[in-house]
Amino acid sequence: MLLIRRAFLPARLAVRTYATVPRDPRFAQVTPALLNQFAGVLSSPKSSILSSLTGGPWTTVEADDLATFNEDWMGKYKGKSTCVVRPKSTEELAQIMRICYDNDVAIVPQGGNTGLVGGGVPVHDEVVISLASMNRVRSFDATSGTLVCDAGCILENLDAHVGQHGYMMPLDLGAKGTCHIGGNVATNAGGLRFLRYGSLHGSVLGLEVVLPNGEILHNLGTLRKDNTGFDLKQLFIGSEGTIGIITGVSIATPRRPLATNVAVFGVPSFEAVQTTFQRTKKHCAEILSAYEFIDGETYGLVQTNPSRGVRDVFAERHPMYVLIETSGSCKAHDDEKLQGLLEELLEEGIVNDGVLAQDESQVHTLWALRESAPESYARQGKVYKYDISMPIERMYELVEHMREHYDKAGLLDKPGRPGLVKAVGGYGHVGDGNLHINIVAERYDPSIEEATVPHIYEWIRDVRGSVSAEHGLGLAKANAIGYSKEPLMVEYMQRIKSLFDPKGLLNPYKVSGSV
Incomplete structure (x- = not known):
């Protein structure tokens, strides 16, 4: 935890890389017995579980076959996960999360894996939860332009879907043909339409989120105005999957020009x-x-x-x-x-x-x-x-x-x-x-x-900029947050992380406040 105010930051803050992040011994390793528990709550374990471990009703693959999930698209960040789970519904994911929580198994949620900071791939042997099979458009209201969909829907596909009704998605990214809307929200993606339509903090109307202990936060509202208490969905926008996994998104889409x-x-x-x-x-x-x-x-x-x-x-x-x-x-x-x-x-x-x-x-x-x-x-x-x-x-x-x-x-x-x-x-x-x-x-x-590093971050600090405009912190910038945020802000982020994820199981080693 960083406890030094901006004005007194040292000339250098250590910035971590994969080579300098030890595996946390509190986390249990994946075993065939754990995979059997997963298989017991999934409707199609053969297609929903990929693992290099043998001995159960899942698809056994070679370690190299998991490279797509263990590496980012740049080939810079590489983990060692032996298991990928692809739930088909929010309820299935909730049960998987409950099993991981009870067994102290670390998890990394993964969308289209188009990030740049190592946020969507394992650092060590965390279970990869891929949202790719959760890709259903749940509803679209052509009067209000409100879209409700699964987190695994591809951005470009959603843009085409609402385009049939004269609307468009409020964000546009170079990776739109691959990235998932859940990942976009989890990293608060900005993109090419930000100047006109602003950030997802303004466009997202509601979220459905599975919490680390398996509870489901049903906050998938479609109201444009709802001033009843804290707006909890804002905590998950940009949280990079460290306090909950987004499974559903309700978003306001503007008219297509x-x-x-x-x-x-x-x-x-x-x-x-x-x-x-x-x-x-x-x-x-x-x-x-x-x-x-x-x-x-x-x-x-x-x-x-x-x-x-x-x-x-x-x-x-x-x-x-x-x-x-x-x-x-x-x-x-x-x-x-x-x-x-x-x-x-x-x-x-x-x-x-x-x-x-x-x-x-x-x-x-x-x-x-x-x-x-x-x-x-x-x-x-x-x-x-x-x-x-x-x-x-x-x-x-x-x-x-x-x-x-x-x-x-x-x-x-x-x-x-x-x-x-x-x-x-x-x-x-x-x-x-x-x-x-x-x-x-x-x-x-x-x-x-x-x-x-950290030379570039020092320059950014001196002009009062941010070390991450888009994509989030991930592993690459996890402990560089002190170059952009005051210590008290970091401390409260860590408190929020501890409140939602007391065991630190969700996307560990990444983002300030994670393990």
Whole structure:
């Protein structure tokens, strides 16, 4: 527990990695006898339990076959779980949780496993609870736009479902084809529509949650206004599965806009990115739905990625790029606003060039420049990703600072001087000060880790930013919370964790207050 106020933080706080987190001896190991207990409460144990252990009515697999559940998609975080349970209902999950609670077995809940901080994979041999089989849309009210669904529903599928009725999900992520809505809520995912529709703290109307002892919290309301006591659902939004497992979500969906358009501008500097943002808000006002920036390093890497129909839409490269999306009710009116904005910015020399989408196909082509950024970095090597927030005017300063930092440390790859760090680039959501900084390395190496952490967190602390804008803390940032939160706040988070999960069984070793 951190007990030092921000003003007196030491120069360095230790930040944990997998190699430095010992297994807690209080947790029991998974045995065939435990799996038999699981099988006894599941309707289809053969399809609901995968394990490398033998001797019972479950599907026995090789340890390598569990790699999908034991590793994150970047291959950076790797656990050693011998068992994956895929319940088909809230009641089945509740019984599994009760068995684990009675036997002191640690659990890690897992959705689409698209996180970046090791929050959805085991650290040691925790039982993996996959929500993938709980993927039913329970109801949709086309009058109010209220959706009620299982936590294992894929975000893109939900968007298509409500789209049939003229609505859309209030969040959009690059991983929308894989991520689960339960995981989105558990990490309070922000994404590309945050500027227009805000966070899930405002969109989620109710949650159904299974608590560590197997109790079910029935809070799956659909009311827009309910001012009766504490709003408990807010505790679970962003809790990263450490105090309960979300099994059902009730969420308000906005109407799908009648007209959507996208423009991409090439700009000379990050200062111009900020000026363009101010002008865009003035010109587009209520129809502005996204404002993203991409630096030249990222844009260049994106052009090497053949997926998603990516292509270079400019005759020459620029230091920075901004992507603007408008969502309104009249295409001619909205297009006129974008065209007027571009003309003004070009005349004043604020932007160098601009491209406006002329049809739906071109809208997708321009969005691909931004959405393919994460996978484009992943194609270059091993990637250290930091999803952080700070005052907008300081966003790109960190990218430049880290390049200089690696250069001084002799890690940056340069002509005549090979280095482990191949590239440092950034992109993100300018409207909410959320930077995605990516460090591409030849391999995951201790020397890079030591040069990066906690140096990057100290910089963020000094500008009063947050070490996690999206994705949460997970294992990667579990004890870095002191760089963003005061000790008293951390202490009360730990108290809440202890109240809901006194044995510390849920997603241990992660998030402040966990084991």
